Amino acid sequence: MRYNYCPKCGNKLIAKQAGDDGDVPFCEECQEYWFDSFASCVIVLVYNEFQEVVLSRQGYISDTYASFTSGFMSPGETAEETAVREVKEEIGLDVQNLEYAGTYWFGAREQLLHGFIAYSPKCELNLSQEVDDAKWISVLDAPKYMFPESPGNAAYGIYRKYLKKLQI
Ligand SMILES: [Zn+2]
Structure with missing residues (x-):
């Protein structure tokens, strides 16, 4: 602005x-x-030991598509702290092995997104009221549910970094 x-x-x-x-x-x-x-803001791809990732759907953004966990940074917080906090608040997981996955500019909303990849053992998701639905989805099926790829869509940049890490 x-x-x-x-x-x-x-x-x-x-x-x-x-x-x-x-x-x-x-x-x-x-x-x-x-x-x-x-x-x-932060956007966090959370994966488990079965090569599944969490996709969440927030009805006020879209009824159809899902994305990774994301949220606004608060003053005084580091991006790493926001990433851990948002994952806990939105889907109830305690992440481990948080890795930085670069920054992405989302021009439509004038947001700088800090991307992360984080591990959590597979367990039941405990959803916040902000999230209408969230699921563990096999990593190769994820693009079927994700917002279509576009230059402002950080999720794909992070997704491809995760694939590279898996050597897929
Ligand atoms: Zn003045």
Whole structure:
């Protein structure tokens, strides 16, 4: 999001040169630059010992498609902490062996997604109310249920990293 008005005092911002960053919205009142902002989120592929991954469906996003566990980072949290917390909250699993799987830009929502791959032994999923359905699905069947592949869909980038790890 690009700021037009100062979030502190409400004044209209002007464009001001900020070193190598070029013109940046600036509040003359507060003497402060307001760089473009965006949300930071995590997306976590959780796999088990049977080469299955968890896909969750959230009805407010789609009735048809599912994706990996995801959520917004809170200020003060690291992406790793968010990943562990979101998996616990949404599907009730305690993950092990959390591995970073890169960052992905989701332009439609202006979100920077931090991808992770994490292991959990197979056990019953304990769903949060945010999640309408979640299942362990064989890794090779997963794309049948996932959102169609598109440049903004981080799930496939992470999915392919997992396949590579399995050497499939
Ligand atoms: Zn201001």
